[in-house]
Amino acid sequence: MVERRSIATLLQLPPSEDRLFGPNPSVSLNATYYEGQRSAYGRHTNPTWEAFEALIGELEGGTAVAFGSGAAATFALLLALGPRALVVADSYMGTRQLARWLGARIPGIELVEPSDLDAHLDRLAPGSVVLIETPSNPLLVTYPIATLAKRIHERGGLLAVDSTLATPVLQRPLTLGADVVVHSASKFLSGHSDVLGGVLVASDEDLVARVGEVRELTGAIIGPVEAYLCFRGLRTLAVRVERASATATTLAMRLRDRLGDTVRYPGFDSELVGPGRQQSAGGALVALELESAQQADAMLDGLSLFHHATSLGGVESLAERRGRYPGEDRIGEGLVRLSVGLEDVEDLWGDLDRALTRAGL
Known part of the structure; x- marks a missing residue:
């Protein structure tokens, strides 16, 4: 259904029984929930996160998991879907630094140059995840998502796309064959230079559960106020x-x-x-x-x-x-x-x- 609607229309959908939000969600500041309520503890879930996740998930065409930063979302991706992970080096400096740091501690997480990507894909092991950023930051190179997804899937791998610079307004990687989309919500999604946040979106519920488990166990959660500001930013995205x-x-x-x-x-x-x-x-x-x-x-x-x-x-x-x-x-x-x-x-x-x-x- 996402493909048949404009982004602006999706952002203005009226409330319905299957949505968690009206015009704006409430900010839930609970760290503790009473017995019998929707959750046991604030690290597990929060209704304000869920409103943000529901909206960005609908925009991207999948299920979203929000994090405290884009780096935290990338960390969860590599940790949950690794240890066989290739990170294309034409990407945000923080992503490259994270890939090097993890690669020194977890064999199988590797930073590869774009010029070497073809050779790596030829021998890609089943179950591997390949992370690209398109457009890349700061060189602004665009990479063919559909072509790469087809080739990676033929080898039994997964394609993850950092789509921070494009946003779902300009590009929807899941509809092009990608398995995972990553955003730094600190940038365009929130849009006012006042939030640190990140989000990961996938259409496969098993992938969603795996990255959600990393968020819960590591505590890489987004705050409810930050989630609210990200939701508000999406309204004008x-x-x-x-x-x-x-x-x-x-x-x-x-x-x-x-x-x-x-x-x-x-x-x-x-x-x-x-x-x-x-x-x-x-x-x-x-x-x-x-x-x-x-x-x-x-x-x-x-x-x-x-x-x-x-x-x-x-x-x-x-x-x-x-x-x-x-x-x-x-x-x-x-x-x-x-x-x-x-x-x-x-x-x-x-x-x-x-x-x-x-x-x-």
Whole structure:
């Protein structure tokens, strides 16, 4: 049924007997429940989590499990579905660090370069899980979900997709053949830079139970207030993502006219991105591969409307030189990631234009 409705329509469905929420859920702050109530303890479940899980699960077309952060959701995925797990290295720095940390302690969890993925898939062991991020962060590469899912399933494996940058507004991996979807809810899902949260969605109830068990045993739960804020963020997800994506597309095209092929944007991938394709629009992130850290820093110093800060997916526009982090060892020191917010497109372009001119670009 999800495929036949728009995201905006799903977010405005009237309450019914099989739903846990009306316009907004209540915030349940109970850590202890009395005998005979719905749960024994607050680490097991919470009605506010369940409202958020029900809504994001419906948007993605599966059953959701919420976590205290995106990293916690990824940890649960690798722990529950491993130990045979391949994590494609073209992904968020925190994911790579987690894969290395776990791989040093659990044989079978391996970080692999995209250029080596074909060889690894040829010898993939049954029961293995492969985790990709598309679009990837911060290089913004798109990977063919349906093609990879078919190939991995032929070997008896599972495909997990980190779809944080696309959100279910632009991309629904489960409908393309993926087995699991992961999101950092701290980003677009909550959308206001005020929450840490994560979520994992799968259509197979056994997978859901396995990751849910990891959450319960490790205590990697999302707080009820945070779950409420994530639920509230979902109510405006479609309009925020669509607006930010349209603005980012305009900025990316103008930046490419000025800077050429140094500009990275998922919307430039005409095979996988566009109406009726894997990802319906380019999304809200743009990356600039500038020549040096000095050139990138000079540009950042010239910005006033784009705030110099980490993270992404909020209503405000952010810019950051990702190469300043020692863990970003796969990119050039001059790569600048732009997270486009909800400001006026011409105001944002004026800010970028002035900063680029100041940096001699």
